[in-house]
Amino acid sequence: FQKVGDFLSLWAGETVELHCWGNVVRWRVPVYLEEEDEGRLKIKHLSQHSQLLVVNSTSTDIGEYSCWDSACAEGEDRQGNTFVFFTDREQLYVPTKDYYEAVQLHTHQPALLPCEVTNPLAQVTLHQEFPLEEVPVDGTAIFFNVKKGFTIHQPQASLAGSLFCMASLGHMRQISTKYMLVNINYPSSSPKPTILASALSIQLGENFSVTCTVLGEPEIAVDFSWEYPGQKATSHVTAQECLIVVHHEGQVQQKAESILHIGETWVGDAGVYTSRATNLQGTRTATTHILVI
Helix, strand or coil, rough: CCCCEEEEECCCCEEEEEEEECEEEEECCHHHHHHHCCCEEEEECCEEEEEEEEEECHHHHHHHEEECCCCCCCCCCEEEEEEEEECCCCCCCCCCCEEEEEEEECCCHHHHHHHHEEECCCCCEECCCCCEEEECCCCCCEEEECEEEEEEEECHHHCEEEEEEEEEEEEEEEEEEEEEEEEECCCCCCCCEEEEECCEEEEECCEEEEEEEEEECCCCCCCEEECCCCCCCCCCEEEEEEEEEEECCEEEEEEEEEEEEEECCCCCCCCEEEEEHHHHHCCEEEEEEECCC
């Protein structure tokens, strides 16, 4: 047996044979191969090692193959892994069913464009479809790894739209599945709601309102919900929401409001009014107490 390196490059159709030493060996293979039920994956456990075979290999079998001895003591490193490329003479990319694949651009985490190539020697570039131009890859903000694809470490709104990868090898040039990048602004913290009633003491039959306000970053979605006295039986209460951009302390901010309108007050409207404001970071509440006299 020969020790395998960080990756192997084989022709599609070849048989892959991997051996892993250990008494109780476990294997992990690419998801497609694991879920397939055509009998191409064969694993045989012997006395001191385990054998893995992939017959009639295809380019969709590309990925990481790893093994470990589950009988090892805790903390003992006995894991081995290698990445296997199955080179296709006609396809530079691993086939996919989708013409477009949606990718969310979160401001707080990297985004991945897989762009899986069948040959590790292929030169891969990233392109924007509209306008048609190459996207600079500097190795920092955007980084390419032949096993994983392009990682966008610092997602920006300017990258939203349709992107694709172009692979070149010799006289062959092919484009990948197109990735539709959708910009999703992620808040830096959960909302900080404030609540204000038009009056805290209301006379019977009068109208009043309670307003919950969240001041925060622009283009961050905020959802409101309310709890108030007699909520299930009340029909004279309506809610209204509005969203405006304001300048606060020298910064452009978003002001989101939910306004509860209560008409023809009666004694059942007295009590605690609670507003819940929610964004992708969490939920916070604000309360006020209304007295009916």
